[in-house]
Amino acid sequence: MVSEKISPYISFTREEWAKLRFNTPMTLTKAEIKELQGINERLSVEEVEKIYLPLTRLLNLYIDASQQLHSVTDQFFGQATRKVPYIIGVAGSVAVGKSTTSRILQSLLSRLPEHPKVQIVTTDGFLYPNATLENKGLMDKKGFPESYDIKKLIHFLSDLKSGKDNVRAPVYSHFTYDIVPxxxxEVDGADIVIIEGINVLQTPVTNEMLSRLYVSDFFDMSLFVDADEVDIKRWYIERFKILKESAFKDPNAYFNRYANLSDEEAEEVAADIWNRINKKNLELNISPTKYRSTIIFKKGKDHLTEKISLRKV
Known part of the structure; x- marks a missing residue:
């Protein structure tokens, strides 16, 4: 383990963490891993083996412990209560790789011997529609805490943890850059739910009574995907340039106006968007929540995880 000052976290190097895999089997093929990676990420079998298999083993142990606690509680009350989903929060900046992390976890966890049902819900669906954001003057703050319907998100999580059936979350389209009316x-009968989004560890921004609840209050485990800002900015610009040559080409795409930019122009536009919006959101609202997470994955410039910090129990 990495030697450091007194901290609420135990930190591991990449190689130290890899040893904690023990006999956890690799259940993904090289082709499947390629399908799970992000647009400009190079996810390798080695990364899954060294980083995600130990994480899967740890999560499996935590989930088993949670189920045992549920059984003990039922025994105490002398009655059977409904089992509720184990909720994992995945946080981090735009372009840092949250979605890839969530997809890998979903695939690995769903292939555990018990074959749990694992679903992913992104908090993008809880953004206010563009029309509402425009009325509030918040289009340039999309992704900031005030651009989300936190009350709706908390109600959704509360329903999940209450054991309700057929709990529904709105859908967001990155193609149209808006909520899909x-x-x-639909989350129904899920054993594990992964809640992925930049805002999942943020604290409330209103004074309403409901805001006394945090989104993270409903999490059983939370993961923060971290990297240096200079690297995240570079990944954001690289992704923008790739999308310029692909998704943006569709005339119905929200960002179609950027499709014919040169690479140099695209870099300038992406850097401007980053500096005006994403950089500020990262510094003001996202990075400060890092130490509210259970686990921190620190990535290097090549997207490979270099350090893992686990909160002490």
């Missing part, structure tokens, strides 16, 4: 993700 009438479209929902």
């Amino acid at each position: 009438g479209d929902y993700i």
Whole structure:
């Protein structure tokens, strides 16, 4: 383990963490791993083996312990209560790799011997629609805490933890850059739910009574994907340039106006968006929540995880 000052976390190097895999089997093929990686990420079998298999083993142990606690509690009350999903929060900046992390975890966890049902819900669906953001003057603060309907998100999580069936979450389209009217993700009978989003560890921004609850109050485990700002900015610009040559080409895409930019122009536009919006959000609202997480994955410039910090129990 990494030697450091007194801290609420135990930190591991990449190699130290890899040894904690023990006999956890690799259940993903090289082709499947390639499908799970992000647009500009190079996710390798080695990264899954050294980083995600130990994490899967740890999560499996935590989930088993949670189920045992549920059984003990039922025994105490002398009655059977409904089992509720184990909720994992995945936080971090735009372009840092949260979605890839969530997809890998979903795939690995769903292939555990018990074959749990694992679903991913992104908090993008709880953004206010563009029309509302425009009325509030918040389009340039999309992704900031005030751009989310936190009350709706907390109600959704509360329903999950209450054991309700058919709990629905709104759907967000990165193609249209807006909420999809009438479209929902339905969570029903899930054993594990992964809540992924930049805002999942943030504290409330209103004085309403409901805001006394944090989104993270409903998490059983939380993971923060971290990296140096200079690297995240570079990944954001690289992704923007790739999208310029692909998704933005569709005439119906929200960002179609950027499709014909040169690489140099695209870099300037992406850097401007980063500096005006994403950089500020990272510094003001996202990075300060890092130490509210259970686990911190620190990535290096090549997207490979270099350090893992686990909160002491």
